[in-house]
Amino acid sequence: MQLHRINIFVAMGAGVLAFGWSSFLELDxxxxxxxxxxxxxxxxxxxxxIYKCERKLSQPEMNDWYAKNKARVKSVFxxxxxxxxxxxxxxxxxxxxxxxLGIGALLSTxxxxxxxxxxxxxxxxxxxxxxxxxWTGILVVFPQLKxxxxxxxxxxYALAFFCYFLALTIPFDVRDLSLDETxxxxxxxxxxxxxxxxxxxxxxxxxxxxxxxxNQNSWLMFLLIPSYVITSVFxxxxxxxxxxxxxxxxxxxxxxxxIAFCLVS
Numbered sequence: 001m002q003l004h005r006i007n008i009f010v011a012m013g014a015g016v017l018a019f020g021w022s023s024f025l026e027l028d029x030x031x032x033x034x035x036x037x038x039x040x041x042x043x044x045x046x047x048x049x050i051y052k053c054e055r056k057l058s059q060p061e062m063n064d065w066y067a068k069n070k071a072r073v074k075s076v077f078x079x080x081x082x083x084x085x086x087x088x089x090x091x092x093x094x095x096x097x098x099x100x101l102g103i104g105a106l107l108s109t110x111x112x113x114x115x116x117x118x119x120x121x122x123x124x125x126x127x128x129x130x131x132x133x134x135w136t137g138i139l140v141v142f143p144q145l146k147x148x149x150x151x152x153x154x155x156x157y158a159l160a161f162f163c164y165f166l167a168l169t170i171p172f173d174v175r176d177l178s179l180d181e182t183x184x185x186x187x188x189x190x191x192x193x194x195x196x197x198x199x200x201x202x203x204x205x206x207x208x209x210x211x212x213x214x215n216q217n218s219w220l221m222f223l224l225i226p227s228y229v230i231t232s233v234f235x236x237x238x239x240x241x242x243x244x245x246x247x248x249x250x251x252x253x254x255x256x257x258x259i260a261f262c263l264v265s
């Protein structure tokens with residue numbers, strides 16, 4: 001079975017990044033939080049796959065693959081959801097954290113499933129920023145809600161991560177050019193593929209500069225810069241006809257960022 005098509009790599013990347021970030025913040029239960037993020041991402045992304053492929057909204061090749069593997073995809077979704085509940089049970093979350101998770105779940109659902117007769121991804125130029133906002137909110141802001149300790153440094157890191165996630169999201173808009181409606185403007189539709197790639201790399205540069213400004217640990221920069229360079233290589237290599245495994249590799253670069261934060265924690 002092709003692991004990248006059941007969203008193992010994006011879930012792994014998110015989980016390692018969540019563990020590294022929460023360890024960097026010296027938060028309790030970093031491993032359980034990492035599990036929560038891993039199973040949440042795996043569950044949400046496979047739920048999206050099930051919804052889109054059942055309605056033939058994905059690429060024909062993906063629809064055909066899903067038709068042959070739907071039982072496995074649904075099993076992965078179910079297992080991820082159950083393990084997500086286990087992690088939630090083990091974490092002593094505050095009311096505000098539950099509300100925050102609920103908002104994230106709503107936005108993630110509305111992104112793909114029409115509510116009030118439209119999907120959030122159909123709003124012009126909102127598709128990529130919305131994904132980056134949800135990722136930043138759940139991975140970066142959510143674990144800090146328990147202490148409500150939002151310093152200037154923390155907000156700067158949140159902005160840096162938003163730029164980072166937005167940079168990662170733009171290549172996926174390039175991939176979806178043939179699927180997105182022509183009336184639904186995305187960044188590659190407006191700027192073109194070449195300029196969109198440069199914008200994504202510029203966002204990575206802004207992200208690393210913000211971290212450099214507020215970070216006091218030189219080892220973090222030493223570890224982060226190579227991971228950002230590797231991500232930039234993937235971005236520059238982005239084309240509309242790239243295979244799914246290429247985009248799985250792009251998702252997996254989050255592991256490098258997570259390891260960098262983990263090693264300096």
